[in-house]
Amino acid sequence: MRFPTSRELDGSDAMNPDPDYSAAYVVLRTDDGYAGHGFAFTIGRGNDVQTGAIAALEPYVVGRDAEDLGALYKELVHDSQLRWLGPEKGVMHMAISAVVNALWDLKARRAGRPLWLLLAEMSPEEIVGLVDFRYLSDAMTPDEALQILKNGEKGKRERIEHLEKVGYPAYTTSPGWLGYDDDKLRRLCREALDQGFGQIKLKVGADLADDLRRLAVAREVCGSDYPIAVDANQRWDVAEAIAWVTALKPFTPHWVEEPTSPDDVLGHAAIAEGIRPVPVATGEHVQNRVVFKQLLQAGAISYLQIDATRVGGVNENLAILLLAARFGVPVCPHAGGVGLCELVRHLSMFDYVAVTGTMENRVIEYVDHLHEHFTDPVVIENGRYRAPSAPGFSSELRAESIAAHTYPGGDVWRNA
Amino acid sequence: MRFPTSRELDGSDAMNPDPDYSAAYVVLRTDDGYAGHGFAFTIGRGNDVQTGAIAALEPYVVGRDAEDLGALYKELVHDSQLRWLGPEKGVMHMAISAVVNALWDLKARRAGRPLWLLLAEMSPEEIVGLVDFRYLSDAMTPDEALQILKNGEKGKRERIEHLEKVGYPAYTTSPGWLGYDDDKLRRLCREALDQGFGQIKLKVGADLADDLRRLAVAREVCGSDYPIAVDANQRWDVAEAIAWVTALKPFTPHWVEEPTSPDDVLGHAAIAEGIRPVPVATGEHVQNRVVFKQLLQAGAISYLQIDATRVGGVNENLAILLLAARFGVPVCPHAGGVGLCELVRHLSMFDYVAVTGTMENRVIEYVDHLHEHFTDPVVIENGRYRAPSAPGFSSELRAESIAAHTYPGGDVWRNA
Numbered sequence: 001m002r003f004p005t006s007r008e009l010d011g012s013d014a015m016n017p018d019p020d021y022s023a024a025y026v027v028l029r030t031d032d033g034y035a036g037h038g039f040a041f042t043i044g045r046g047n048d049v050q051t052g053a054i055a056a057l058e059p060y061v062v063g064r065d066a067e068d069l070g071a072l073y074k075e076l077v078h079d080s081q082l083r084w085l086g087p088e089k090g091v092m093h094m095a096i097s098a099v100v101n102a103l104w105d106l107k108a109r110r111a112g113r114p115l116w117l118l119l120a121e122m123s124p125e126e127i128v129g130l131v132d133f134r135y136l137s138d139a140m141t142p143d144e145a146l147q148i149l150k151n152g153e154k155g156k157r158e159r160i161e162h163l164e165k166v167g168y169p170a171y172t173t174s175p176g177w178l179g180y181d182d183d184k185l186r187r188l189c190r191e192a193l194d195q196g197f198g199q200i201k202l203k204v205g206a207d208l209a210d211d212l213r214r215l216a217v218a219r220e221v222c223g224s225d226y227p228i229a230v231d232a233n234q235r236w237d238v239a240e241a242i243a244w245v246t247a248l249k250p251f252t253p254h255w256v257e258e259p260t261s262p263d264d265v266l267g268h269a270a271i272a273e274g275i276r277p278v279p280v281a282t283g284e285h286v287q288n289r290v291v292f293k294q295l296l297q298a299g300a301i302s303y304l305q306i307d308a309t310r311v312g313g314v315n316e317n318l319a320i321l322l323l324a325a326r327f328g329v330p331v332c333p334h335a336g337g338v339g340l341c342e343l344v345r346h347l348s349m350f351d352y353v354a355v356t357g358t359m360e361n362r363v364i365e366y367v368d369h370l371h372e373h374f375t376d377p378v379v380i381e382n383g384r385y386r387a388p389s390a391p392g393f394s395s396e397l398r399a400e401s402i403a404a405h406t407y408p409g410g411d412v413w414r415n416a
Numbered sequence: 417m418r419f420p421t422s423r424e425l426d427g428s429d430a431m432n433p434d435p436d437y438s439a440a441y442v443v444l445r446t447d448d449g450y451a452g453h454g455f456a457f458t459i460g461r462g463n464d465v466q467t468g469a470i471a472a473l474e475p476y477v478v479g480r481d482a483e484d485l486g487a488l489y490k491e492l493v494h495d496s497q498l499r500w501l502g503p504e505k506g507v508m509h510m511a512i513s514a515v516v517n518a519l520w521d522l523k524a525r526r527a528g529r530p531l532w533l534l535l536a537e538m539s540p541e542e543i544v545g546l547v548d549f550r551y552l553s554d555a556m557t558p559d560e561a562l563q564i565l566k567n568g569e570k571g572k573r574e575r576i577e578h579l580e581k582v583g584y585p586a587y588t589t590s591p592g593w594l595g596y597d598d599d600k601l602r603r604l605c606r607e608a609l610d611q612g613f614g615q616i617k618l619k620v621g622a623d624l625a626d627d628l629r630r631l632a633v634a635r636e637v638c639g640s641d642y643p644i645a646v647d648a649n650q651r652w653d654v655a656e657a658i659a660w661v662t663a664l665k666p667f668t669p670h671w672v673e674e675p676t677s678p679d680d681v682l683g684h685a686a687i688a689e690g691i692r693p694v695p696v697a698t699g700e701h702v703q704n705r706v707v708f709k710q711l712l713q714a715g716a717i718s719y720l721q722i723d724a725t726r727v728g729g730v731n732e733n734l735a736i737l738l739l740a741a742r743f744g745v746p747v748c749p750h751a752g753g754v755g756l757c758e759l760v761r762h763l764s765m766f767d768y769v770a771v772t773g774t775m776e777n778r779v780i781e782y783v784d785h786l787h788e789h790f791t792d793p794v795v796i797e798n799g800r801y802r803a804p805s806a807p808g809f810s811s812e813l814r815a816e817s818i819a820a821h822t823y824p825g826g827d828v829w830r831n832a
Contacts, residue, residue: 018496019496019497020497042500044497045472045497045498046472046498046500046501049465049508049511052465052469053465056461080433081435081458081459081462082462084462085462085465085466085506085507087677087678089502089506090502090703092462092465092507134653134677135677136653138654138683138686237551237553237554238553240553260551261503262503263504263703263704264551266681266713267551267554267710270554285503287679288679290679298682
């Protein structure tokens with residue numbers, strides 16, 4: 001599925017000037033009539049490569065028990081021949097993510113629960129059984145993870161009720177895309193405030209003079225204490241990041257996101273040191289739990305940004321939530337794209353209810369794109385994500401949207 | 417192309433019990449009648465995913481100038497939509513590697529030079545122009561790389577002559593596969609000595625008692641001073657690696673290869689510290705120059721093992737050779753697989769002639785598999801790689817081999 005977002009410059013940033021937001025989409029069906037939906041998010045060309053990688057997983061999944069998702073997940077990531085293509089990174093890992101998330105959608109539908117609640121009602125032992133601890137034991141053992149989850153049992157019921165009442169805090173990236181002029185930026189900042197968002201984010205990194213001007217516009221509209229994060233989308237080398245962010249310091253960025261390569265743990269650590277007290281955030285392109293482990297061990301990040309479809313699906317995100325809790329670093333998910341808001345809210349809500357017990361200093365990204373294509377779209381009220389109540393992982397696209405956006409045969413593309 | 421290597425347990429190790437060595441193969445043709453060959457090495461399932469990723473690069477390459485490989489390489493790795501699938505890692509990066517290597521094969525054939533000599537005859541400025549310095553400047557600037565290459569100009573002509581006379585030292589992994597019994601191990605160790613190899617390597621990490629027994633056998637045959645490296649193929653967590661290697665210390669391993677996840681820079685550094693003085697080697701699964709940079713910055717490796725088809729082809733390997741030189745770490749390439757010996761010898765020979773000027777403490781892996789399928793196969797004499805003289809990158813498979821091993825239609829598979 002491809003959405004022609006490049007036509008309006010929605011989603012433009014310093015590294016991605018013309019994305020067509022896309023989804024390599026998979027549906028798994030059981031004999032008793034259920035279907036689970038999953039996808040990998042891409043930005044256009046290459047979505048077909050991603051689709052091919054998902055198709056290659058068919059023999060691993062068809063005919064299998066759809067309930068024991070710890071065993072099946074570990075089989076997928078440990079298969080030696082597929083593993084050679086990563087290991088646990090890039091196209092093949094995102095394909096596994098799509099399939100694993102579809103399995104979780106299926107399981108939650110069968111259980112009649114939204115995913116966050118299904119997970120929250122599992123025992124600490126069951127959750128630990130879903131996690132692959134390989135390469136993690138120098139940072140977190142299964143026993144330590146179990147203890148985190150056991151601590152999370154206290155007050156769980158009250159937190160579920162509280163969450164269902166007040167929702168989870170969101171921030172919006174909608175004002176901040178690089179392709180927008182200052183008037184549009186000013187208007188969207190005002191709208192963000194009016195809609196009750198407690199934070200916004202601006203893309204930076206293409207041109208320093210532009211960034212300073214755009215930050216001044218945003219500060220003027222939002223006031224001096226309002227949290228404004230900035231996002232460089234991997235644009236800089238280490239020294240350049242430190243110099244550029246130092247120039248932005250008068251505008252007190254709430255965090256600096258993706259200052260450099262997502263692979264560069266030591267680079268992030270050097271930048272964090274060099275721009276103190278401005279906090280560093282990253283994660284949307286971090287390939288797996290092993291890199292997140294190191295970012296935490298190195299003290300390189302103050303905010304950890306999980307992505308729902310890049311690492312190995314729900315199972316690996318459970319490992320990452322637990323790692324973040326162990327290191328006391330708040331998780332603020334990356335969202336936007338196609339359906340990422342729909343998915344990550346489940347993970348943050350599970351984190352609140354069953355892992356960390358707090359929403360303090362935590363926000364889920366919100367971008368107002370493409371939600372109308374989903375059967376269980378996010379609902380934002382007064383700048384907060386409402387807790388979803390429909391069974392599943394909210395990962396299903398509407399049938400009409402699928403028909404229109406299939407590439408290249410769908411109406412949207414045939415008429416282009 | 418797939419080769420049914422799993423039938424004989426050739427290539428079996430602690431993580432890869434049943435590989436069918438495979439190549440996603442690409443041929444690029446020019447209007448004036450030249451063809452360049454390249455491939456990504458995989459171990460079976462998933463080779464079709466890799467082939468699909470290479471096919472997705474067709475629009476980037478067809479119709480382009482086949483000479484300016486700095487510009488074309490940077491375009492491929494910087495394309496924002498393809499980059500989203502990595503960035504610079506996994507299936508899409510290996511696809512770029514295959515195409516870039518095919519372009520180099522083409523260029524070297526047109527120039528009538530073996531690749532190592534073509535590179536060695538380029539000016540330092542030309543070589544620097546082929547390298548993508550993004551994310552490297554905290555470890556090596558273009559000026560610093562240029563200086564390394566300028567220093568390498570001195571005595572270049574003499575080194576070319578010396579190399580053509582004596583070749584480049586090799587070590588052999590053939591005795592060490594896990595699937596072999598002790599008699600076969602003993603026999604193959606003797607053969608390695610008889611053939612003049614200056615080093616062997618044994619796979620370890622599946623069972624400690626087995627490893628101790630097999631190392632005792634190898635030491636008995638080879639003697640107490642002969643270099644015997646061991647290779648764990650990513651099997652261990654940090655603490656386990658330190659404990660296991662400590663148990664192997666009485667057998668004085670020449671190096672310990674891939675003790676843990678290739679993504680775990682800090683883990684490698686902790687292991688290197690914990691097993692001193694046993695040196696750590698890694699690289700065959702290291703995804704790109706950014707991770708190599710960090711392994712060097714962290715002092716995590718004593719030997720750097722480039723792979724010819726995992727990172728972004730010749731261009732990114734030039735960056736890695738220069739980084740290794742800057743940090744004074746010897747490069748000992750990973751080889752074996754399908755055609756990796758054929759390819760990496762060119763890179764090590766360029767390193768000797770134009771970068772470091774030495775073969776001291778450096779060896780290229782050699783495995784005696786599948787060379788008969790190549791039109792310009794490696795020649796080993798007295799445990800050393802002879803310098804190739806045929807124009808190109810030695811990456812062309814023989815037409816009969818292609819016909820027989822195409823999967824699933826080739827004879828080898830139709831009759832299986």
